[in-house]
Amino acid sequence: MxxxxxxxxxxxxxxxxxxxxxxxxxxxxxxxxxxxxxxxxxxxxxxxxxxxxxxxxxxxxxxxxxxxxxxxxxxxxxxxxxxxxxxxxxxxxxxxxxxxxxxxxxxxxxxxxxxxxxxxxxxxxxxxxKPLFRLLAERRGVVADPRVFVYAAGGYYYPGKDDAALCAEMRSYLERGYSVVKMKIGGESIADDRRRIEAVLKEIGPHARLAVDANGRFDLETAIAYAKMLRDYDLFWYEEAGDPLDYQLQAALADFYPGSMATGENLFSHQDARNLIRYGGMRPDRDWLQFDCALSYGLCEYQRTLAMLKNHGWSWKRCIPHGGHQMSLNIAAGLGLGGNESYPDVFQPYGGFPDGTVVRDSIVTLPELPGIGFEGKSDLYAVMRELAC
Structure with a gap:
């Protein structure tokens, strides 16, 4: 049949x-x-x-x-x-x-x-x-590496959350095997965010790295002011300073921030991604691209984005997708990307890994589950199974 x-x-x-x-x-x-x-x-x-x-x-x-x-x-x-x-x-x-x-x-x-x-x-x-990551690798004529770099995203603002609670959250990620963590900025004053950053850096010490994410909040003047502040610290990256379609703003930051920057999670087509590469001043030797297939027409379109990047001289290793879901995790392993975002504590049951998956030194190893592997995550599959009945 x-x-x-x-x-x-x-x-x-x-x-x-x-x-x-x-x-x-x-x-x-x-x-x-x-x-x-x-x-x-x-x-x-x-x-x-x-x-x-x-x-x-x-x-x-x-x-x-x-x-x-x-x-x-x-x-x-x-x-x-x-x-x-x-x-x-x-x-x-x-x-x-x-x-x-x-x-x-x-x-x-x-x-x-x-x-x-x-x-x-x-x-x-x-x-x-077959696991999706192995299917994707076979289509490229290579053997998949099931190991993927992941970082822990969190550090959100919420009522009553002080520096001690923020630091405890970041410490918990290190205890769960992550060596790179991310926190939000731009929701308070620049002075308050400096204090929060310094508190977290002191908490995680020299054996872990911190990324910061402004979620597109800043105009050019504020983005530059933050860049001047942030360059005092050895950060993993400075993420999405301004509106995702303001390529001129993104390009201008390179003059003020020599460290790594990241953006792209709110670009939803290969054409928009191409405009970022053409006009956004992104630097292929240090910056990171965060296109999320689940938001941008799926893996079929994402492969067109990857082809565009290759044509513009970018390594796929500079891609670490947004979203923290198992689809991008499989893509990272199957297509050889630089890693994947992870949400250990929020957006459940959709984020995270199959049950029993262990993070060691910010690396996870994908299990040999057919498809994307949703059936291996019991809390998520319980919700999915209801829809299939």
Whole structure:
């Protein structure tokens, strides 16, 4: 029987919390959870691919249910298969979703497509009976390294959180095996943020590194003022100082901040990523790119972004995706990226690793689970399984 997608299901779930960064609070945040159900049977059950959108963008149930899911289900089933006819072709499924869509308009649309795309790749790897990271490596003709660098993202503002609580949080990440941690800045005065940074640096000592993230809060004058302050410290990076589309602001910072900078998590297409490389003054010898496939049309589009980077002389090792999810973790291992973000304590159950995964010196080793490996994370799979029933 030819492989077919028999259903695409979505549910919007709350992931709200009292935390905030410099720009938004997460009290009303939601996420879309998608199941792509196929007619392929494994152990008497249909193969189901799962996906969800990354934190920081709201669930896209309306777009998924009213536009993109129907295009997949209405497509001629054979038009979605690979050359063998034994599996789905993610690029063909992606093309079906994007039929009759005009260029541009990136944002919520890219999140909806990226969420379904994640579920399609999960299904494809499960049908192949392989972890996604190994499938991706095989397509490149290389052997995958299951070890991936990860850093612990946190350091959010929330009511009543003082320096002692911030330092305790960062210390807990080190105790769990991380050697690079990240905290938020820009939500208080520059003097307060300097105090917070110095407190954390004292807490983590010389054997760990600190990254800081402004979440696009600053205008040029403030971004430069922070750059002058931050260059007093040996930081892992200075992240997203200004609006993600203000390439001139990003380029100007290079004159004031000689250390590493990071940005890209809020760019949702390979065209926007290309403009960052062309006009944003990013330096391929030290800066980091944080494009998140789950927010930017999925892995099919992410591979176009990677091809663009290669053409512009960038190593894929300079990519450390935003999001802290297992999809980007598999991509990092399968495509040889520089690492992946991790959220040890927030945005659960969607962030993190399969049960029993250990972080050592900021390195995790992916288990040999078919697909993306969601079934190995019990709290997440409990939510996903409800959608497949």
């Amino acid at each position: 030819p492989v077919r997608i028999v259903d695409v299901r979505e549910v919007t779930k709350p992931i709200g919390s009292a935390i905030r960064n410099a720009y938004i609070d997460f009290s009303k945040m939601t996420s879309s959870l998608v199941a792509v159900v196929t007619n392929v049977q494994r152990d008497g059950r249909p193969v189901v691919g799962y996906g969800f959108n990354s934190n920081g963008r709201y669930g896209q149930g309306g777009l998924i249910r009213e536009r993109f899911a129907d295009r997949i289900l209405q497509a001629e089933p054979g038009s979605l298969l690979d050359e063998t006819g034994d599996n789905l072709d993610p690029d063909k499924v992606w093309a079906a979703m994007m039929r009759n869509e005009k260029p541009g308009g990136h944002g919520d649309r890219s999140v909806a497509v990226g969420t379904i795309d994640m579920a399609v790749w999960d299904a494809v790897a499960k049908i192949a009976g």
